[in-house]
Amino acid sequence: MQVRLFNTFGREVQDFVPIEPDAVGMYTCGPTVYDYAHIGNMRTYIFEDILRRTLEYTGYKVRHVMNITDVGHLTGDEDDGEDKMLEGARRKGMSVWEIAAMYTNAFFNDTDRLHILRPHVACRATEHIEDMIDLIRRLEEKGYVYIANGNVFFDTGKFESYGKMALLDKQELRAGARIEVDTTKKHPADFALWFTNSKFEHQTMMWDSPWGRGYPGWHLECSAMSMKYLGEHFDIHCGGVDHIPVHHTNEIAQSEAATGKKWVNYWLHGEFLLMNQGKMAKSTGNFLTLQGLVDSGYDPEDFRYLCLGAHYRSQLNFSEDSMSSARSSRRNLIERLVRLREAGPPAPLEKLNTPAREYLDEFAVAIRDDLNMPKALSVLWNMMKDENLGGGEKLCAAFAMDRVFALDLERAAVRENTLDRSLAALIEKREEARRNRDYALADSLRNELAGHGVILEDTASGTRWRRES
RNA sequence: GGCGCCGUACCCAAGAGGUAAGGGAGAGGUCUGCAAAACCUUUAUGCACCGGUUCGAAUCCGGUCGGCGCCUCCA
Structure with a gap:
C-alpha cells in the first residue's frame, strides 16, 4: 500500500518512493543540548517517531540518523551575543562538555518516556569536526566560499536555486528587520561555514582548521553528518517548520553545491505547539517541560496522546483543558482494554477475522495518508465500540495499531493488581x-x-x- | 512591509466538491441500597463573515474580519 507524504519541497502530498525499494534513509534535526527540551520540541520528535513507525509498519527498513548539537550557537531573542552552551555552563557552574552530556541524557530520558524510538545513529557535532572541515574544503574547491573578517562564508549568490524549497524568491526579505546584518557579508543571506573571529568572548570549544582556529557554523553539521551516515542522496529529512527558511535552506545549498547533485527527496516539517496564543519558546519563558507535566499529575503518554489528536502540519493549541481531556480519553481507552484483557487474551494476529482486519486496513489507510493520526485514532475508537467484534479481536487489533501510536497499550491493559x-x-x-x-x-x-x-x-x-x- | 498557514459544536480535532469522523465535557435514561463504572439516548440544516462558480460548497474563486508562524538562533 502506498504511503503518501506532504513534501515541503513542492508543497504537495506525494507518493513516497524510496531510493532503495525496501529501505529508507531518514535524518531528523536533533536538539541543541544547552537546556532542557520543552514539550513543543517534543511534539516534533513525536511526529518524526510516528513517521518512522508508519514506514516500519508498512514494511520499510528505516535507518534513522539524528544530530546532537553540542557546539554553541546564539542564545534567544535580541541576541547580540552569548553562546548557548557557554550560557548554560555559566548558569550551572559546569563546563560546556559537562552541560552537553547532562542535557543529552535529559533529552533521551524524555524521548524514552514518550516511547520515541531512539535513532540508529545519534551523532554529536563535536565528534564530526573533521567531516565538516572536509565539506568546507569541497565547497572551497568549487568556489562557493569567501572569507571576510576572518570567517568563512557560503556565497549564496553562486548557488542558483538558493531558497527554492522555502519559496524565498517570492519574498521581499526584510534583512536586518530585527537584527543587525553582518556588514562583512556580501549578501545578507550568506551564512558562516567556519568562524575564526568569534563574536563571543571566552569561546572554549575550538578546533584547528585550514582557515584558522575556530568553530563550525551551525548549518554545517547536519549536511556533513547526514551525508556521512546516509550517503550523499537520501530519502527523508525532517524538522520543525521554523527550519524551512534558514536552516534547511542553507543545508540544501551547501550540500548540493558540494556534491553537485540532489541531496534529499522528501522534506517533512512539523508544526508548532502553541501555548498562551504563541509559540512555545525557551527565550520567552513560555514553555513547559515533560517533567513539568509529570509533576502536574500527567503521564508522558497523555502528552503523546494529545499530539496524536492533531495532524502534524496543524498548529496545536496546548492548554490545561486540552491536556486533561487527552488524559481522560487515554484513561478511558485503557479502562476498556483492561476489562477486555481481564476477560481473555488477545486473538492471534494471523487468525484475525474479517471485520477486525477491515479496521486494521482502515487504520493503515489513515496513517499512510500523510500520517493522519486523528483519523487513525477515530478508527481505533470505532473498533473498540463495535459490538460485532470479540474482545480478543479488539485487543489484537488495538495492539497492532499501537505499533504506531506507541501508547504502550499492551502493558497498560494488564493492570498491576496486588493490593496491600x-x-x-x-x-x-x-x-x-x-x-x-x-x-x-x-x-x-x-x-x-x-x-x-x-x-x-x-x-x-x-x-x-x-x-x- | 513581504511570504506561508489557519478560522468546523462548550473544548480539542478529522473531513477538502455529494450532504458534518473521533475524543473530552455536559444533559437525560437503564442498572444499583447509594455511589462508581458500564451501556443507551442526546448536544453544528451547520463549518468566521459577505459575495460568486456549481444540479450540489466546510470543501473551489474573490473580498472582509480575526488568529498564528517565518523573514533572527529556534521544534
Whole structure:
C-alpha cells in the first residue's frame, strides 16, 4: 500500500518512493543540548517517531540518523551575543562538555518516556569536526566560499536555486528587520561555514582548521553528518517548520553545491505547539517541560496522546483543558482494554477475522495518508465500540495499531493488581457489611479506601477495585 | 512591509466538491441500597463573515474580519 507524504519541497502530498525499494534513509534535526527540551520540541520528535513507525509498519527498513548539537550557537531573542552552551555552563557552574552530556541524557530520558524510538545513529557535532572541515574544503574547491573578517562564508549568490524549497524568491526579505546584518557579508543571506573571529568572548570549544582556529557554523553539521551516515542522496529529512527558511535552506545549498547533485527527496516539517496564543519558546519563558507535566499529575503518554489528536502540519493549541481531556480519553481507552484483557487474551494476529482486519486496513489507510493520526485514532475508537467484534479481536487489533501510536497499550491493559493486605481486608469487611445491609458502615469503609486511592465498583459479578489514576 | 498557514459544536480535532469522523465535557435514561463504572439516548440544516462558480460548497474563486508562524538562533 502506498504511503503518501506532504513534501515541503513542492508543497504537495506525494507518493513516497524510496531510493532503495525496501529501505529508507531518514535524518531528523536533533536538539541543541544547552537546556532542557520543552514539550513543543517534543511534539516534533513525536511526529518524526510516528513517521518512522508508519514506514516500519508498512514494511520499510528505516535507518534513522539524528544530530546532537553540542557546539554553541546564539542564545534567544535580541541576541547580540552569548553562546548557548557557554550560557548554560555559566548558569550551572559546569563546563560546556559537562552541560552537553547532562542535557543529552535529559533529552533521551524524555524521548524514552514518550516511547520515541531512539535513532540508529545519534551523532554529536563535536565528534564530526573533521567531516565538516572536509565539506568546507569541497565547497572551497568549487568556489562557493569567501572569507571576510576572518570567517568563512557560503556565497549564496553562486548557488542558483538558493531558497527554492522555502519559496524565498517570492519574498521581499526584510534583512536586518530585527537584527543587525553582518556588514562583512556580501549578501545578507550568506551564512558562516567556519568562524575564526568569534563574536563571543571566552569561546572554549575550538578546533584547528585550514582557515584558522575556530568553530563550525551551525548549518554545517547536519549536511556533513547526514551525508556521512546516509550517503550523499537520501530519502527523508525532517524538522520543525521554523527550519524551512534558514536552516534547511542553507543545508540544501551547501550540500548540493558540494556534491553537485540532489541531496534529499522528501522534506517533512512539523508544526508548532502553541501555548498562551504563541509559540512555545525557551527565550520567552513560555514553555513547559515533560517533567513539568509529570509533576502536574500527567503521564508522558497523555502528552503523546494529545499530539496524536492533531495532524502534524496543524498548529496545536496546548492548554490545561486540552491536556486533561487527552488524559481522560487515554484513561478511558485503557479502562476498556483492561476489562477486555481481564476477560481473555488477545486473538492471534494471523487468525484475525474479517471485520477486525477491515479496521486494521482502515487504520493503515489513515496513517499512510500523510500520517493522519486523528483519523487513525477515530478508527481505533470505532473498533473498540463495535459490538460485532470479540474482545480478543479488539485487543489484537488495538495492539497492532499501537505499533504506531506507541501508547504502550499492551502493558497498560494488564493492570498491576496486588493490593496491600490491610486494604484487601477493608474491602472484605465492606463486603460483609453490605451482606448485612449495614450500608452506613459499608459507605464509610468505601470512603476510607478512597482515601488510600482505591476506587470500588460494585458490579453484577462482584466488587472490582482499581487505583485512582 | 513581504511570504506561508489557519478560522468546523462548550473544548480539542478529522473531513477538502455529494450532504458534518473521533475524543473530552455536559444533559437525560437503564442498572444499583447509594455511589462508581458500564451501556443507551442526546448536544453544528451547520463549518468566521459577505459575495460568486456549481444540479450540489466546510470543501473551489474573490473580498472582509480575526488568529498564528517565518523573514533572527529556534521544534
